[in-house]
Amino acid sequence: MADTLLDIRNLRIEATAYPPGEAPRDLVIVDDVSLRLDKGRVMGLIGESGAGKSTIGLSAMAYGRGGVRITGGQVLLNGRDILAAGPAGLRALRGREVTYVAQSAAAAFNPARRLMDQVIEATLWHRLAGRAEAEARAIGLFRSLGLPAPETIGNRYPHQVSGGQLQRVMTAMALCPKPDLVIFDEPTTALDVTTQIDVLAAIKTAIRETGVAALYITHDLAVVAQVADEIMVLRHGKMVEAGETGQIITAPRQDYTRALVSVRSIDHAEKPPADEPVLRVEGVTARYPGLPVDVLRNVSVSLDPGHTLAVVGESGSGKSTLARAITGLLPPVAGQMRFAGRTLAPQLAGRTKDDLRELQMIYQMADVAMNPRQTVGTIIGRPLEFYFGLKGAERDARVQDLLDAIEMGKGYADRYPAELSGGQKQRVCIARALAAKPRMIICDEVTSALDPLVADGILRLLLDLQAREGVAYLFITHDLATVRAIADSIAVMHQGRVVRYGTKSEVLAPPFDDYTDLLLSSVPEMRLGWLEGVIASRRMEGAGN
Amino acid sequence: MHPVLKLLTQRIALGLVLMLAASVMIFAGTQILPGDVAQSILGQSATPQSLANLRAELGLNDPAWLRYFRWLGAALQGDLGTALTNKQDIATSMGLRLGNTLFLAFWAALISVPTAILLGLIAVRYQGRWPDKLISGVTLATVSVPEFLLGYIVMFYLAVKFRAFPSVATVYDSMSLGEKLNAIALPVIVLVLVVLGHMMRMTRAAILNVMQSAYVETAELKGLRPFTVIARHAFPNAIAPVVNVVMINLAYLVVGVVVVEVVFVYPGMGQYLVDHVSKRDVPVVQACGLVFAAVYIGLNMLADVISILANPRLRHPK
Known part of the structure; x- marks a missing residue:
């Protein structure tokens, strides 16, 4: 065809893996892929x-990035095989x-x-x-x-x-x-x-x-x-x-x-409100030492037992700082926090062991949240020893229970984090948080580093665990599709303030404030012409103003 | 105040504090040396009376802190005192020697710094291939051989066998620049060989570190030649570590050349220091220490300043 620009034929690409303690082996990265792209x-x-x-x-x-080798096939660009082109x-x-x-x-x-x-x-x-x-x-x-x-x-x-x-x-x-x-x-x-x-x-x-x-x-x-x-x-x-x-x-x-x-089509009905919230944040203002800016300004939210509060906002909106304030890593300069009926000390050092146990956290980057030199069993077993004094066979049995709960079978207790996939690592972090029998878990962008299908699995697991264990989640995310899938209530944050807060049905129903509207309308939808539609309607509004 | 200016002021202030601390240590160091200055001037046969007179005359009976400030105050005005052994003004006789040392260091630096950086760039360009291995191997060898041995090897071949350069690097004021350069050729060669390896290897390591960056890949995907990628995109981001190692080596060229000066009988600071240490001439040793410390701290301060200025984030804040 005359106007073919790129013609990739039966492409095969390999790389050599060097697993620790094993002989190097070749991996096939791309196997017999052909494509044709016209001008x-x-x-x-x-x-x-x-x-x-x-x-x-x-x-x-x-x-080829990082030692990747093209070992078969042809790449024709404008009719020439560029694999035979030579360095110059x-x-x-x-x-x-x-x-x-x-x-x-x-x-x-x-x-x-x-x-x-x-x-x-x-x-x-x-x-x-x-x-x-x-x-x-x-x-x-x-x-x-x-x-x-x-x-x-x-x-x-x-x-x-x-x-x-x-x-x-x-x-x-x-x-x-x-x-x-x-x-x-x-x-x-x-x-x-x-x-x-x-x-x-x-x-x-x-x-x-x-x-x-x-x-x-x-x-x-x-x-x-x-x-x-x-x-x-x-x-x-x-x-x-x-x-x-x-x-x-x-x-x-x-x-x-x-x-x-069809990913992210989880259907999650909103739960009815409870009498007494597990966490109540009242008028919390926080800033980082040495910086004159308030990163959190007069933030008040509450979370019912067994519910999920989604905190959404762009990077820099203060949502992760809220997590740092609640966990005591960044003591607020004003406001107070009540947890499970008691007042939380602002400083981490002032908190009781029960405060620490009942308030767990899961992070975005599961790989760096685990010690690479500890096995999965040691990682999950550590809170069991620290909080409950479990040892030996008792501890191992509980570790196995937790592994079953996160749908990972036998044999994983002896593995190292490097031997797990991204989704499995995040599951181990969830099991570690669950091991402490917490009332509440702060989930900080726990699915953003994962592929959609894997993230879907993690969200389903979290919902499943919530139904069984009655644990509450404070779920920090920038992804509104995730919010729709799991939240009972939502707090929208912008420049350190909560600009919109309520149950999921309230927050996601019009009329919207400007920021929430912008946020909601920006989430890509899986249909043709969505982008043009949004841009056109924004132009209209702009012209109307 | 511009953040760069603030940082620079801080660095320079820190340098001055360090300088002061160094002067205290030099003074304290010479105080705890065994022996008595008056005794060493007058010799073993001195009478107690003449010793006491001399002590009073030199102010040795005053408390140490008073003598320190008197010494520091004079040094700040350019008066480094008088040598005990020959009663000459230290500033005058040392000025001559310092000039010679700086002359030697200047030519060694002029050759070694560009060569080291160029060899570093070449080693990165051909990383793991024969030019890299050759450069790394040869420079490692020259770093490993002790400098006095290197001096005698160079002397044996270039002065004795091939008679290319004189073996004794004596320079006078009356010599022309060409004659002087001919005279110092051998010590310059030795110094270059000594500092080249260190600077080249650090340059190589610093650039290789940067070569992993995404922007180096961007440059490669623009179709640039490998050497252009290294020189234009990798090297500017490796300036800070390279400048640091260059300055340490320049400081060595001034402060650490004692051995090479002795080998080639070069009339520089090193010889001067060694002569007077052996004669227990404390004021001269103090003065040399002070000058060496100033050179060392000054060059390192300069490295910090260049590193700060090379950082675009500091130069062009948001």
């Missing part, structure tokens, strides 16, 4: 972590015909150099334009990507602009040399939901205006549905199915795709 089209590559989607994306630049041929191609937008723009920009120098670097290097023309081109891109002060933002250093802006600057950097193909590798995953929608709209506009073809890599089907013409679903390095976007999200053929489409 000016956008293909979404979707899958969970480990599906090989980034590896396939980078293979379009013949680049690849350098001529990278940054000119194909460019790359990384997940974390904050890490992908050189902190020591100004943005403009980096944005036009590839254009100058490949002699595609002179400095003046390249800068003019960059400024035009800044403008069409909706960046503030497009003429001068290039003079700034990466640390001087926000994460969402940096991601748009990176998109400008990729488009500046006028490539044929751009690889977007999870460009909005690290952003807040309200920022994500702007960046997504900017990327979509830029793709349409420039007519560039793109591979758009993400784990979020709702996001990719907004920008891609066609979608390929990947799992464990193999293709599951591929087709037009509309077909994939409305009529998926494979079970796995169906599971991805």
Whole structure:
């Protein structure tokens, strides 16, 4: 076909794993994947972590990250096999015909150099334009990507602009040399939901205006549905199915795709209020030592026994600080906290062993919340010894009970955290919290680092455990789909304040305040044209004001 | 106040406090040395009366803190006292020696610093391949050989066998620059070999550390040449550790060259210090200590200042 841009045939990619204490072995990362992308089209590559989607994306630049080797197949770009291009041929191609937008723009920009120098670097290097023309081109891109002060933002250093802006600057950097193909590798995953929608709209506009073809890599089907013409679903390095976007999200053929489409469809009915809350936070104000800003301002919420209070907000809204105040890590400067009928000492040091036991915490990053040199049995057994003095066979039996409760079978007690998957690690952290028989668990973004299907499993487990053990959750998250799935009541936080608070049905029903409206309308929905609809309605409102 | 200015002021103030602390330690150190200055001047045959007279004249009967402040005050005005052994003004005779030492250090630094950084960049470019292994191996060897041995090896081949340079590095004021450079060629070679390895290996390690960053991958994916990626994107982010190790080595070139100066009979600070230590000339030893400390603290302060200025987050706050 004349207008085929990228033609990947039977791609096979391998890497060598070095498991501790074992002989190195080869792993197949991508197995017999073929795809064809026409000029000016956008293909979404979707899958969970480990599906090989980034590896396939980078293979379009013949680049293997971290010792990954392309061991079979062909990658034809504009009809030439780039795997046979050689180092000089690849350098001529990278940054000119194909460019790359990384997940974390904050890490992908050189902190020591100004943005403009980096944005036009590839254009100058490949002699595609002179400095003046390249800068003019960059400024035009800044403008069409909706960046503030497009003429001068290039003079700034990466640390001087926000994460969402940096991601748009990176998109400008990729488009500046006028490539044929751009690889977007999870460009909005690290952003807040309200920022994500702007960046997504900017990327979509830029793709349409420039007519560039793109591979758009993400784990979020709702996001990719907004920008891609066609979608390929990947799992464990193999293709599951591929087709037009509309077909994939409305009529998926494979079970796995169906599971991805219907993820987060947990139905959770709101529980009736109780007489006496387990936790009552009253007028808490907190600030970090040495900083004059209040990170929490007069926050009052309460949580009933066996209920879930979801605390939602963007990064910097103070939701994690609230958790630090409740756990005593950051003593508040004003206000008080009552827990299980008693007043909590503001300082961690002033709390009783029962306070500590009954108030547990689960963290976002399960891997760093466990000692890598302790076995699962030791990790879960530690609170049993510390709080209940259990030892020997008694302790081991209880550890096994807890492992059963988190749906992990026999044999896991002797494993180390490194031998577990991401979801299993988070389950072990849940078991460790449960071991203390707490009245309440603070869950700080416990599913944000996990793939959707795995996160789904964790949420179901948490709900199941709540029904059986009657434990209350203070659930901190930025993900409103998660909130819908599990919350009984919701507190929306913005700039350290609770801007909206009530039962789930109250908070999620109109009329909304401006911030909650923005937050709710920014959550990507899995239907075609959602992005355009939201942007259009926001423009209308903007015009109406 | 601009945050950089504030940080710089703090660093410089800290340097001055350190300098003061060093002067206290130098003074205290020479006080606890056994023996008596008056005794060592007058010799064993001195009468008790003449000893007492000399002590009074030198102010040795005053309390230590008073003598310290008298000494420090004079030193701040450029008066480092008089040498006990030859009654010469220390500032004058040391000035000459210090000039010679700085001359030697300057040329050694001028050659070694750019060479070390360039070799470091090359080693990173060809990491794990033969140029890297060759550079690492040779520099490790030159670091490992004691400098006096290195001095004699260089002397044997370049002065004795090939007669390229003089073996004794004597310089006079009347010599032209070319003659002086010819005279100090051998000690410069030895000093370069001694400091090169350390600086090169630290440069290599600092850049390799940065090479793991995502922005280095970004640069590679722009199609830049590997050496351009290293020099333009990795090196600017490795400046702080490189500057630190460079300054430590520059300080060594001034402070630590005693052995090399003795080997090549070079009339620098090291020789001067060694001569007067052996003669128990306490005021000279104190003065040398003070100058060495000032050089050391000053260069390290300079390293801190450059590291601060190299950090874009500090230079361009939000």
